[in-house]
Amino acid sequence: MEFSSKLLEKAVNEISQLPGIGKRTALRLVLHLLKQPKEQTVFLSQALLKMREEIKFCSNCHNLSDVTICEICSNKNRDHKIICVVEDVRDVMAIENTGQYRGVYHVLGGKISPIDGVGPSQLNINSLVSKVKSGAVSEVVFALSSTMEGDTTNFYIYKQIQESNIITSTIARGISVGDELEYADEVTLGRSILHRIPFENEFKNN
Amino acid sequence: MEFSSKLLEKAVNEISQLPGIGKRTALRLVLHLLKQPKEQTVFLSQALLKMREEIKFCSNCHNLSDVTICEICSNKNRDHKIICVVEDVRDVMAIENTGQYRGVYHVLGGKISPIDGVGPSQLNINSLVSKVKSGAVSEVVFALSSTMEGDTTNFYIYKQIQESNIITSTIARGISVGDELEYADEVTLGRSILHRIPFENEFKNN
Known part of the structure; x- marks a missing residue:
């Protein structure tokens, strides 16, 4: 791509380093900014910078936060004895949006994935293990993706905390609400039958 | 969406104002920046700002440029008597990439589109008309999109310069190179038959 301006070229190159944004999209975004009032670009740059x-990572749960201890960890109304282990910040947001969880979180910052070069030492696993071993925790809820990497990470952590005599649970795998059975894959359907729950429980939660 | 940090929320809100980027994509981009070295965000913000x-618009052709007169307009090797009329900067880049054009450009900055509230006065039409009337131009090549708005804009400009006794041309409409005839729409195919060219010309240009 030949640019008529070095400034334009530089801006396009920087934007196109973001994931999923190619040169053409970057150029479209830059030309959009040029058509908007100058303030929009100023606000965007300042907000990013x-x-x-x-921004800080909560020193307790490693969630993104404006302060050293995040709002969830400093909230007295939450159950600090239950820790939900998640992969990243988006998962905290997703679970918070359900309004069904009143414990606290622990953000790992990724999953164990040898292919991507991510080992246990790069994740916030040690701080979780010491939290559990300190005796202040009664239950650890694993809420990682249902993938090979997620299962590996779950199992790795489980092995380290299993002797601490606490409850370990994992979020239920099953048919999504609204899904038709015939389109469900057999592993999911199999698990949803294996881990069936008393019918009355379904009412209680609605 | 509930954010654990106001800084995060502000950055996501600013990014999601860009066209085609929703809150989820914006969050993904911001989290990506947080995982990268701080310099990447600094460079991105600085480049945008x-x-x-x-950045300037060339005072002659309204193309984006780092200087008052853009590289194309100040290039002595180009034919300044031929002006190619295009909608925006991307079209200049696209035509330049073909390497088939040695004249100069005139960037309108859009198309006449009453639905979007864009009238002739918002486009760089007057400066084009005065350039033509000054007598320094021998040919105007219309290279706008083949849409209702593009045709309207072409015709509006044509009406204003038709008395200037210069050549006006428009880029050829026809079957794209590599396309199969059976999938071409009838208007395009019709035009490509109507405006057929001597077979030898096809060789010359290759």
Whole structure:
């Protein structure tokens, strides 16, 4: 791509380093910014810069936060004895949106994945294990993706905390609400039959 | 969407104002930036800000440029008597990439489109008309999109310059190179038959 302006080229190159954004999309975005009032670009740049420089990771659960201890960890109304183990910040947001969970979280920052070069030492696993071993925890809920990497990570952590005599649970796998049975894969359907729950429980939660 | 950090929320809100980027994609991009070295965010913000503040529109052809007169307009080797009328900067880049055009450009900055509230006064039409009337131009090549708005804009400009006794041309409409005839729409196929060219010309241009 030949650019008529070095400034334009540089902006396009920087934007196209973001995942899923190619040169053409980047050019479209830059030309859009040029058509908008200058303030929009100023606000965008400042928000990104300020976010990158000032955002913190909660020292307790490793969730993104503006302060050293995040809102969830400093909330007295939540059950600090139950820890939900998640992969990243988006999962915390997703679970919070359900309004069904009143415990706290522990964000691993990824999954064990040898192919991507991610080992246990790069994840926030040690701090979780010491939290559990300190005796302040009664239950650990695994809420990782249902993939090979997720299962590996679950199992790795489980092996390290299994002697601590606490409850370990994992989120239920089964048919999504609204799904038709005939289109469900057999593993999911099999698990949903194996782990069937008393019919009355379904009412209680609605 | 509930955010654990105001800084994160602000960055996501700013990014999601860009066209085609929703809140989820914006969050993915922000989390990506957080995983990368701080420099990437700094470079991105600076490039956007610098581009928005310092980029100029060529005072002659309205193309984006780092200087007052763009490289194409100040290039002595180009034929300044032929002006190619295009909608925006991307079209200049696309035509330049073909390497088939040695004249100069005139960027309108859009098309006449009453539905979007774009009238002739918002486009760089007057400067084109005065350029033509000054007598320094021998041919105007219309290279706008083959849509209702493109045709309207072509015709509007044509009406204003038709008395200037210059050549006006439009880029050829026809079957794309590599296309199969049976899938071509009838208007395009009809035009390609109507405006057929001597067979030898096809050789010359290859």
